[in-house]
Amino acid sequence: MLHKFAKLVAGCTVLLVLAGSLVTSTDSGLSVPDWPTTYGQNMFTFPMSKWVGGIFYEHSHRLIASTVGLLTIVLAAWLWVAEPRRWIKRLGVVALAAVIVQGLLGGLTVRYFLPAPVSTAHAALAEIFFCLTVAIALFTSPGWIGGEGQVDDAVLRRTATATSVLVYAQILVGAAMRHTGAGLAIPDFPLMFGHLIPDHWDARIAVHFAHRLGALLVTLSILATSAHIWYHHRGQRALARPATLIVALAGIQITLGALTVLSQRNVWINSAHVVCGALVLTTSLVITLRSWRVRFAMVRGHDRGARRSTGPARPELADGRLQTDQVRLEPDTTNATGMRA
């Protein structure tokens, strides 16, 4: 039940990302000049008849954000009470802190007329919060607890982690591009001012170019990770399925990016590009976390509580590190004190 609720929170966060991207795409961020009130009224009692023009997007975003905030409070409390693993309890608190800071950043960006650094930070933290909700949903899933799809593959860990970092960096560049009005700084696609490389430069062209270059790097990284999984771990559905999904999402994302330029930033295409980017990131995160799943069990073995409770110590090298090829892969069932449930 807790896992289902965590999935619900993650699902609502996708909706929130869409609502936020629509606010930027429609340039509605300042259609409600006050915060946390809405035209001087309590935002929860602001009548629907007044949700006109840009207010519809901005006010919807605030209400969905409030709902996600409320759901996150419930999730954090539920994890605190019912979840035996202490580090997941803390993850719930971190998610709650993130959504609170995110709300404050949203308020700041309204009160200070959308300063690009604050708006970009708002977009950046949105992605981190989405990652947190997806991670909590993953960690509370029966598959994770049961140790599904564990592989001890250092190459996969490195490539998957690098891919997630690259995707996040790419999203940051994309957010900076959106919030500095550089989305059409290079107006053609796939060429740039009719050339492979822009023939003239300014700051906005540079950030736009960086986003296109980043797309190429991210695509290569995603293909490398997925190819590695298909070649070495085809039988592990927990890895093979997201590996296929992320390639499909990357293809859709590149198409949406191209169409965003070619359509002169059509509102819905532009917003779908933002949402798809978030889905690429979280899919990469799932692959990355699953690639590290084996290490989660090892870290637990190092817990002081676990050492006290699990009897004979596992084989260790002279420097105290675990001998990795002898680690037993077990369900992660440590309780709040680090002891096995």
Place this chain on the structure above:
Amino acid sequence: MRLRNVWVYGLGLALAATVVGCGGSQGTSSTSGSAASPAGAPAGMKVDIATAGNVTGSVMVDGAVPKNLAIKMNADPVCIKENSGVQLQETYVVGSDGKSLGNVFVYVKDGLGNYVFDTPTDMAHIDQKGCRYHPHVFGVRVGQPIEISNGDPTLHNIHALPKDNKEFNTAQPLKNMKIAHTFDKKEVMVPFKCEVHGWMNSYVGVLDHPYFAVTSDSGKFELKDLPPGTYTIEAWHEKMGTETQSVTLAAKETKDISFTFKAPAAPAN
């Protein structure tokens, strides 16, 4: 670990307190309702009307301007009700001759030396009516109050985006609401926009002297009571940029000048 959690909560509270504190000061600084004289104006000469002259002229466009973009007002039923027929942007206002250009802000950019001028106390006005700004282009003086009113039975936000003056964004949710605002630095031009109705935009030129005008649909303008001297006159258009020229005016002389903007090659609304 508990200590660490307490630290995290403390940080959150501190952030919230900071935001509330910052927000409070912002809320009081964005608008003002009283006229203010430009601070520290140097002592200087007053214009002698007996020797003053005039600059008259016209603004033309060379070539066919792009068609104004159509406005879709269906985001707000009130705007549809207030308007009938096809609604277009006001980017290009061209006279019946196809050449004269309206909504161009013409002003003395340079040459007034240390002449000083009294700050007018009468209000300039901008109204939001029919989900448009009236006027679309206008000028005010530094320190002159602008009355901003909402003539529509719907919500507007009025958002000024100056570079040198203080930015503000104010809600006007009710019909007949009025606020006053004063710009305290000269700036050509300060855009206004409404984010509720994305098509609504307006521009105000803020100057420390009275020599400015906005061209009519026939492209005509007049700058009255200029003292003798040599001036740089600039014409500003929201899409076609600026054109300048120098004019030397003798005592009691009236000079006629004209500006010609090159029409953009492609639609650029």
